[in-house]
Amino acid sequence: MTQEASESVLRIEGLRVVIKRGRRKNAVVDGVDLSIGRGEVLGLVGESGCGKTMTALSILRLVPDPPMEISSGRILFGGRDLLKLSASGIRKVRGREISMIFQEPMSALNPVHTCGRQVMEVFQVHKGLSRHHARTRTIELFEMVGIPAASTRINAYPHELSGGMLQRVMVAMAIVCRPPLIIADEPTTALDVTIQAQVLELLVKLRSDFGTSLLFITHDLGIVAQLANRISIMYAGQIVEEGPVTEIFSTPVHPYTLGLLDSVPRLDEIAEGQSRLRAIGGVAPEPGALTTGCRFADRCEFVFERCRSEVPELFTYGEGRRTRCFLVDEAATMRISQEAP
Amino acid sequence: MKRVAHPGLVSVEDLYVHFPLHSAFMKRSRDVVRAVDGVSLGIEPGETLGLVGESGCGKTTLGWSVLKLVRPTAGRVLFDGTDLSQLTGRPLRRFRRHMQLIFQDPYGSLNPRMTVYNIVGEAMRVHGIVKSRKAQRERVASLLETVGLRSDFIYRYPHELSGGQRQRIGIARALALEPRFLVADEPLSALDVSIQAQIVNLMKDLQEKLKISMLFITHDLKMVKFLSHTIAVMYLGRIVEKAPADELFLHPLHPYTRALMEAIPVPDPLSKWQPTPLKGEIPSPIHPPTGCNFRTRCPHVFELCERADPHLLEAKAGHLVACHLVKEPEEPTS
């Protein structure tokens, strides 16, 4: 389901987030472009530490400053550039128009208030509900996300809930205002697969009922395959591949994507006595490290001379596919354009 | 191993952990959360016991109480034949060195004022494993490398790391002392699949080389299959099924185990993944259902389930299950 650019709810252009160290500025997010259509689910995947969370936090202007800073780019949402809004302007967007499910619930919840109170507050502040109504609605929401004994559990403090329950509290908090865009940063990592299926179903229902768009950050390629319309794959601060989910799974092009898909163990393949799982060797370069060529070159099994001397652009081809790899430029473009109907 | 393998390196005997509950007015009510509600298990030297189960069913609490980080309400835990609840002070600390935890929540478990160098290296110095600062630095750097982090992370503070990088610091810290027993609570949840594979390979190596015993808590059924010898499935404070890893995946008997296996998202956009969602109310550990505690969500519930609490029985050799549907031991199961 590719969306027309004009329909996009959110468009990020040339986003750059840097860490300031003395006079040096190292980019952890280095020229990221993304767009999400109305009712679309964009899956954002990539190596641990590649800049997914910082990209997401930038949208709500929540990157920790200092030491970080959004040094350039535009984030277009609802006809405005979010990066140009005043402090009070962006506060009005948070929670009401764009909400975020944070990767580490403990970092987002206040440990001295009960979880129920923290969700009730969102109802009171954003929806203007009375305490009593806010309480009733909070209990309803807790039940919707599958927290058992909701009317008792709203009195629990964060440390009294399990990891997965905290994640469900975060999900509940994010859907209070039914915002047009939800950013979900690893929202189901602590859920067993049956509850995970229930939470994903809830998000899918929001999408079909209200046209909610979703930026879904996850390491679980199973979830991406089942939930997302498109995927963007990030590596060392940049998008390296993007396209419709079916195409990326059937014809991945960037060697990092290939390696990632190759590392997914399949349940039926794990046999007794198997001693190793496949992984991509090597480590990613440090942000801001001087690279003359492709950032993946040192780990790439298809590396050739050009990769070391020239920086690959994000080539666009086919229907909404983008790849940052010379392989596309050299051969794959020809092949893919021949194959395309 | 020098010691006798019986009754296992770690043995958990009829363990209960109940938490008191706050009422709306901050008074303690008489209700409790029955987080762990009668669990017995044994882990042999070199064995990995995988623990999977519903979110909130008590896995973390069980892991913590095995390490004596939570006080059990009843029951006991033996480590190498010693009842840890009887120990305090220095003898306890001596045991502690051999038992490490990878926390589920890296954010809350890393001291924000310490650098990675100290977080990972401190215990080594305390226990005299490294003699000099130089040796400590080298050892920390090499541990970081094994978890896929560059050595310059040594000087970082936890807030200067991504979620998955913090998680790997937690892993490096737990491995620093080469423990004999490791509780790994969701150690892979914030890692991409390639780094997951790398860490899991590392854990497998340690298992084989150092004969580490491990309680591996996870929601990732593929990883649990890969790494575990035995798998226990937990639901609402209890073990409902336990079997050798391959056997469990070939012949899951408990309806909850089957539902779990069906709900794994398939990494293929063309295959239609439609888990039949478990209907019914998710029961609460405060007022667990009478009879079988899975019956509120069980697709096969029948009259007996409400009346009687199914016991954990050996359905076939080495395969335990608590379900009224599973016939008597001798009869063949379908």
Ligand SMILES: Nc1ncnc2c1ncn2[C@@H]1O[C@H](COP(=O)(O)OP(=O)(O)OP(=O)(O)O)[C@@H](O)[C@H]1O
């Ligand atoms: N305060 C800081 N100082 C220096 N580097 C930082 C700081 N905060 C984050 N970083 C680095 O920025 C990079 C991007 O971090 P980010 O949290 O966006 O990663 P991520 O893609 O979300 O990873 P994960 O999947 O592990 O959560 C990481 O390599 C991290 O080490």
Ligand SMILES: Nc1ncnc2c1ncn2[C@@H]1O[C@H](COP(=O)(O)OP(=O)(O)OP(=O)(O)O)[C@@H](O)[C@H]1O
């Ligand atoms: N300190 C505490 N006070 C009160 N209740 C608690 C406390 N710690 C845990 N609980 C409750 O005990 C139950 C078991 O929690 P636990 O964290 O062990 O679950 P879990 O199986 O690890 O779940 P998850 O998979 O979501 O991490 C939950 O209902 C939780 O709310």
Ligand SMILES: [Mg+2]
């Ligand atoms: Mg992150």
Ligand SMILES: [Mg+2]
């Ligand atoms: Mg837990």
